[in-house]
Amino acid sequence: MVIKILPDPSTKPNINDHLISQKQRRSQSAPYSSHVRSEISQQRRLPDAADLRRMCIITKSDLNRIYENLDYRQRNKDAIQQEIARKKELAERSAQITKHWPNTIAGARERKLEMKKIREQEEEERKKLLDIEEEKLAAERRREQIEKAKQLKYYETDRIRTFHSALLHTEVLKERDLQIDMKRRIEQLHHADAEQERQRYQVAQNEYKKAEQERLEKKAKDRANLSQYHLAQVGRKRIQSAEEKQRNQREGEEYRHLAEQYAFEQMEIERYRKLTQKDVKNMYDKALEDRYKVKQMEQQMDDEEDEELRIYAEAKKKIARLRREKDIQAHQEKQEARDHMIGYLGSLQKRAEANYDTQIFRAQAQREAKELREEQEKLDKRQKMLESINKYRYETMKRREAEKEMEQCEDIDMRQKKAEADQLFLLYQQEKDKKRNQNAQALADFHLKQAQERKEREHGLKDSELDEVQLDKHMNEIERQQYQDYAGRVISYMEENERNTYPMKKVYTEEMKRFDQWSQDYRKTESSNNNDEKKTFNQNKKSLDQTKKSLGFQWNISNK
Incomplete structure (x- = not known):
């Protein structure tokens, strides 16, 4: 048996609170006091201070089962890894054993791969051979195209x-000769055709005469038939005219009867119209009476309106008269006020005339005082102006004296600087002359060098011209040979085919003459080049002074 202590529930705060509350409830409901309960609990504890109420007792099998449950996943992983390693080892051993077996799938795959590789190599070799053949064909085509291009050129x-x-x-x-021959043959054929045409025309003429005779006979027969038809038609028309005459008589009787009926109806209409005229006259008279009564009523209404208008006009005249009287009264009042104002202004003017002399005396005194004051101001201003002018003159004289002294000092400095500049310019001119002499010497050397290079270049150009002449001569010979071969073959072919080769021979002769002329020109060019070389050799023997003179030098240069 194994004894295992359970964990103390006091480690969890929530459970601790719950246990404390339970303990309090138990203490309240328990029959024993807390002291008694503590003694009882001490009696139940084991010697190692373990509480039996907080212990769980399990068997060994349960403990082993717990351990197995805890290590289950790790053991499964280890087992799986061991199984994988075992299978891998077996696969490697199997692969090593069956590596060289010919009757396995892997062996068959290896053989197929090797055969495929061999086939690919053979295919590659075949393609290389094809490429070589294609290159040869392409080269041959290029050669043919080049030859063709040369020929066309x-x-x-x-x-x-x-x-x-x-x-x-x-x-x-040749075509003209053939056409002449063809024309001659065509004329012969036309002559034969004309004879045949004449015979055909004779036969056709006989047939036409026969047909014309038959046509005339048929026409006479048709004319007789037509005359009989016309006679029958005349008889039919006579019968129709008699019938039409009878029909017209019947229609005349009917029209007469209708005319009589129409006259009777007109008489009835006239009688009815006369009766209606009397009724209309009575109605018209009655309408006139009604209109007269209406006019009388309108006249009465107009008279009443005129009376009202007369009364309104009299009232309007009375109002206008009262307005005029009121305007006259207002005008009289304004006139009286104006007269009163004029009288008042007249009295004021009389009093003002009495004070006029006093005002004149006062104004004269004021004007004289003002003139005296202005005169004094002018004198003061003039005095100040004279003082300022004298002061300006004195300052100007002093400034001019100072400027004169300064100009003298500057003139002395300028003379000294000018002397120094002249000395520097003299040194500069000497240095410049020296440099000019050096440049002239270098230029002379350069010109001599240029002359030598030009001679060498001319000699090289002449050599190149000679080479070109030789090349042209050689090419001319080749072209002559080619032209001679080509023209000869063509002329011989045309003669074999019975052509007139005179134009071709003429052109051939002219071209051969032209080739001969070119050959003569080449020989002349060679001879002239040889003469130029001799002249050049003689000219090279000139002295250095003559060379300088030909170059246009105007100064003396020491010989080196």
């Missing part, structure tokens, strides 16, 4: 184009 030259024009002329002549 050769055909585009003026010489070959002229020869081809002659060839075309030859073909045109």
